[in-house]
Amino acid sequence: AQSVTQLGSHVSVSEGALVLLRCNYSSSVPPYLFWYVQYPNQGLQLLLKYTTGATLVKGINGFEAEFKKSETSFHLTKPSAHMSDAAEYFCAVSEEYSSASKIIFGSGTRLSIRP
Amino acid sequence: GAVVSQHPSRVICKSGTSVKIECRSLDFQATTMFWYRQFPKQSLMLMATSNEGSKATYEQGVEKDKFLINHASLTLSTLTVTSAHPEDSSFYICSASRFQDGNEQFFGPGTRLTVL
Numbered sequence: 001a002q003s004v005t006q007l008g009s010h011v012s013v014s015e016g017a018l019v020l021l022r023c024n025y026s027s028s029v030p031p032y033l034f035w036y037v038q039y040p041n042q043g044l045q046l047l048l049k050y051t052t053g054a055t056l057v058k059g060i061n062g063f064e065a066e067f068k069k070s071e072t073s074f075h076l077t078k079p080s081a082h083m084s085d086a087a088e089y090f091c092a093v094s095e096e097y098s099s100a101s102k103i104i105f106g107s108g109t110r111l112s113i114r115p
Numbered sequence: 116g117a118v119v120s121q122h123p124s125r126v127i128c129k130s131g132t133s134v135k136i137e138c139r140s141l142d143f144q145a146t147t148m149f150w151y152r153q154f155p156k157q158s159l160m161l162m163a164t165s166n167e168g169s170k171a172t173y174e175q176g177v178e179k180d181k182f183l184i185n186h187a188s189l190t191l192s193t194l195t196v197t198s199a200h201p202e203d204s205s206f207y208i209c210s211a212s213r214f215q216d217g218n219e220q221f222f223g224p225g226t227r228l229t230v231l
Contacts (some may be wrong), residue, residue, distance in 0.1 A: 098217065
């Protein structure tokens with residue numbers, strides 16, 4: 001069965017500092033991995049996704065994530081935090097590529113940015 | 116492209132009444148639609164998966180008679196919370212997928228349900 005673990009329910013960084021949000025997954029087959037962002041009282045927006053190929057994935061708003069099979073990790077990073085990055089971030093995994101595939105979400109990490 | 120809307124964005128109802136939430140894919144035909152429930156400061160829990168013209172597949176522990184899902188067309192799915200009670204208060208989010216995007220889901224903005 002697939003699962004996602006996000007280490008740290010709350011991360012706080014200073015504006016301009018490095019953002020690192022951790023995600024580890026469990027999957028019985030090669031996984032498809034996602035990072036979503038959710039602003040208060042809104043739906044989810046896709047930041048980036050890993051399917052196959054290059055293990056370093058670049059997404060929107062300057063975020064990127066690296067798929068490390070040996071570590072079963074898919075950590076999200078951004079070199080320099082901006083106040084507008086404050087939001088809830090969800091890592092997610094799917095084991096199939098079809099449009100009917102389920103996506104399993106991690107518990108989320110709330111990112112706060114200090115001025 | 117790939118915009119999903121939900122209506123209403125928030126609803127308050129009395130205990131015992133039924134509430135219908137609509138999910139529409141505005142600019143594409145959705146292969147599959149998904150319904151999630153999110154409690155405050157928690158993750159999304161998948162409630163059910165639905166395809167146009169067929170019965171929804173509910174996740175374990177989700178009462179199908181309580182949460183009625185109708186997927187009447189390739190652009191519309193509805194979730195009806197029947198005989199709502201305060202414990203049904205939550206944030207309900209739908210998503211839709213399309214064949215050419217594989218397993219990527221496009222999410223609606225969510226519906227905040229408060230049952231008094």
